[in-house]
Amino acid sequence: MGVGEINHTYSHPPKKSGQVAPLILGLQPSALIDHVAKVDSSLLDRIPGDIGGSIPVAIEDLESILSKVISADDTSPLKTLAGGSVANTIRGLSVGFGVSCGIIGARGDDEQGHVFVSNMLSNEVNLSRLRIKEGPTAQCVCLVDAVGNRTMRPCLLGAVRLQFDELTREDLRGSKWLLMRYAFHNLELKRNAIRLAKQEGVSVSIDLASFEMVRNHRPSLLELLASGDVDLCFANEDEARELLSGEAKDGPEAALDFLAKHCQWAVVTLGPNGSMAKHGEEMVRVPATGETKAVDATGAGDLFASGFLYGLVKGLPLEDCCKVGACSGGAVIRSLGGEVIPENWQWVYKQMNTKGLPVPNRLTLTD
Known part of the structure; x- marks a missing residue:
């Protein structure tokens, strides 16, 4: 599979005839802004809800949490950037690996929407398929403790989002991959996206989102996988266990085998224990890289997907993709x-070079 010519366009109207479509598109129905801060346990104790969880909050609660973070005696500043699993993966593919990428979704014409646009454009992501709507852009507070664990409080109520009937074949035409995250509340949109992708000859990749999503909406997920329309599926170890919960064999290996029966490529990430992947009869297991101390676990799976997909479009062996x-x-x-x-991308390239992997060349990535 070739990478195709790199071409970046940033206009908001639908792409015009003659423009080269991004090689990889990410479907994220709602643009999202993350407010990330390193905090101590005393502040976490003052936040309603369980530490380490993700509980939806109203805008007033989100603003209250942000005020506590800003006023706290903490040397770590608040970091505000475009967020969401799909956006994380697309941004990594674009700026780190030089693959032409775009986002499909919607954002509000507000401060948060403009921050999302600024962050993604600065990372060379094509936003010509990002709709602008009246209403707020989704936000999430991500509080990171001393060992890198996250406590998340998303504010999604009333946030603008792309509706299922707003997606068109034109959005997908000319691209090679469509990335999405499994989510039951957007399932109608996801099904429509997969249907249109198949009509356009676009391959589909799905991330299983969370073990709670798999647990609570397993029948719909199994139906989606059984359709045979998902070409690549990413799951972490917890999601993999939930996928086959109650079965005689329900561990990561069994889940990998199950996914590989329905998808051309199946990947299960194992945190510090590395990853497993299967394509046809080929199965590989790869250890994690280096002795990296986790400052913040946010995006680990998302950026793993960036690297794996880079390897896939470059035609690398399955083990090298991992x-x-x-x-x-x-x-x-x-x-x-x-x-x-940026300095951590340099770390990535050094790691890749040491392992004999092809380091991205932004000027010649046209295979």
């Missing part, structure tokens, strides 16, 4: 937020 994923996934946890900062 190795690249291990490098980029290991890099993002070295700093706050779901994006890899």
Whole structure:
């Protein structure tokens, strides 16, 4: 599979005839802004809800949490950036690996919407398929403790989002991959996206989102996988266990085998224990990269997907795809937020070079 010519366009109207479509598109129905901060346990104790969880909050609660973070005697500043699993993966593919990428979704014409646009454009992501709507852009507070664990409070109520009937074949035409995250509340949109992708000859990649999503909406997920329309599926270890919960064999290996029966490529990430992947009869297991201390676990799986997909579009062997994923996934946890900062991309390239993997050349990535 070739990478195709790199071309970046940033206009907001639908792409015009003659423009080269991004190689990879990410479907994120709602643009999202993450407010990320390193905090101590005393502040977490003052936040309603369980530490380490993700509980939806109203805008007033989100603003109250932000005020506590800002006023806290903490040397770590608040970091505000475009967020969301799909956005994290697309941003990594674009700025770190030089693959032409775009986002499909909607954002509000507000301060948060403009921050999302600024962050993604600065990382060379095509936003010509990002709709502008009246209403607020989704936000999330991500509080990171001393060992890198996250406590998340998303504010999604009333946020603008792309509706299922607003997606068109034109959005997908000319691209090779469509990335999305499994979510039951957007399932109608996801099904329509997959249907249109198949009509356009676009391959589909799905991330299983969270073990709670798999647990609570397993029948719909199994139906989606059984359709045979999902070409690549990413799951972490917890999601993999939930996928086959109650079965005689329900561990990561069994889940990998199950996914590989329905998808051309199946990947299960195992945190510090590396990853497993299967394509046809080929199965590989790859260790994690280096002795990286986790500053913030946000985006580890998302950036693993960036590296894996880079390897896939470059035509690398399955094991090497996992190795690249291990490098980029290991890099993002070295700093706050779901994006890899420039010095950590240099760390990625050094790791790749050491392992004999092809380091991206932004000027010649036209295979």
